Amino acid sequence: MNIFADIRALVVDALSALQAEGTLPQGLDFAAVTVEPPRDAGHGDMATNAAMVLAKPTGKAPRAIAEALAARLLADPRVEAADVAGPGFLNLRLVPGVWRDVVAAALVQGQDFGRSHYGAGARVNVEFVSANPTGPMHVGHVRGAVVGDALANLLAYTGFEVTREYYINDGGAQVDVLARSAFERYREAHGLEPEIREGLYPGDYLIPVGEALKEKYGDSLLDKGEEVWLADVREFATQMMMQMIRGDLAALGVSMDVYSSEKALYGTGKIEAAINTLRGMDLIYEGTLAPPKGKEPEDWEPRMQTLFRSTAFGDDVDRPVMKSDGSWTYFAPDIAYHYDKVQRGFHQLINIFGADHGGYVKRMKAAVSALSDGRVPLDIKLVQLVKLWKNGEPFKMSKRAGTFVTLRDVVERAGADVTRFIMLTRKNDVALDFDFDKVLEQSKDNPVFYVQYANARVNSVLRRAAEGGMDVSDAALCGADLGHLAHPAELALAKKIAEWPRLVDIAARGNEPHRVAFYLYELAADLHGLWNRGNDDTSLRFIQDDAATSLAKIALVRAVGVVICSGLGILGVTPVEEMR
């Protein structure tokens, strides 16, 4: 139940009626007509800009349109007042029954209150994390993982059929390095001194890989050259790394639907097919690139390469898909991978990238646009850096100093719930500070705590009422006479609840899960506010002497709890029932 959508439909109906009676001309586009909460609550419950946006196309004065519209809207039983204000706003005040119905809807629908059919079952693929399988996930990956997962939850909540996907970069040189690094650990497992040369991965996490290799191969590889073992060890080590990464993701509460392998694309003809498709559109050609301006490498020399004409899509330069030695660049299999996603029938693609991949966005969008004939939109969300803080100082990560912070470190210190929530307290394209001390603080300073505290208070009320012998099951609350909710402060809280479905809709349209976190904070603040008003005005306490009144007030509180749980569910955060 989205009351804002309902009232907007009412406005559009009224406008159509005005057309039918000749007050407004035919052929108007109502797309720009909005119904939203006014900035100032004193203006009413909702405001529509209809008169202003229609003034020009109709050639009528905004106020005249607004007057006519107001008369129509007042005929609806939900509308209590309709006042023309300012340059032509139409401010609506709705009868209290509307807000009581919202509370009732939240109780009846439960977690489905706020769910929408906006996605209409469209299939959307959310690719995120996609960390190289060469080591454990570190803090840099956490934000992308959380944002991607929460976004996937949000889209599922709004009627999309969502696939969470991880692209394993197991086809390039870095997995060879992994194999060589693992081989040194394999030698170490046999009591030999490992030679962790410059450029190899020094991390301890490869020691178990070396032991596992010993387990599997005994000493049979020890005296062999790389040409013998590289492929096998690479495969083995990559799989172990992916197992570790899956474990890391699980610790954060993320589970992928599909893991796609870059390596698996080689030798299948898929890369060639994708490139040839582009070639057929005259988007692939042999040529040389001009040297980069401003930062010309010392050893630059023109090379003949196979290039993708991404400049046709607004990119700065065309991008190589094949190196001068005839092997593919990273971009080529990635094109094939995205082509594969298109062919799997997704209606929409979303990628979550780290901000350091910003330069990659245009070419990837260009490729998808070309390969899908412009039908499949690709939205790429760039997730900015997370700056770690500890004891009031920036915490620098360094592999050498041993202050390399893994995802596990963060989750073990802060907990998955706190980590997830904090990662969503910024929009994705803004850098985020993660303060180890702050996130564990139990105060208003910490938004996770603040929201959880609100939920705990909801449950506290329910518990107390139950101890007093009341039936506060949802079934009982659904039968409450909400007419007892009459105080403006109570109705204001109901109005905040009414915004939830609208907020979900807005967040989903923008692929912006952080909006859910901010909304929950506001909702929590409103609950805390009402709670404290009970200190001065006992009639605002939720538990009253009169059972019917209590039931109505508790229903309101419970409705807040329902929304908080829904919201936290989207964020992937477990609601707590009690603070400790």
Added chain:
RNA sequence: GCACCCAUAGCUCAGCUGGAUAGAGCGUUGCCCUCCGAAGGCAAAGGUCGCACGUUCGAAUCGUGCUGGGUGCACCA
């Protein structure tokens, strides 16, 4: 040199695809526990929305040009 991102209260940030007198938290100042959890709440002070033009009924939001910060810039992935 080019591309992308950012710039809003002293600090950290929201701002609902262009709406009314721009909002929170922290910090500062003053209040509120005989009472459902004060781990909270109320109130005050605090702003040329980086700058300048432009688009229109109307701009923090859209466009252009600057300024200042971040990221990335051939045969790396």
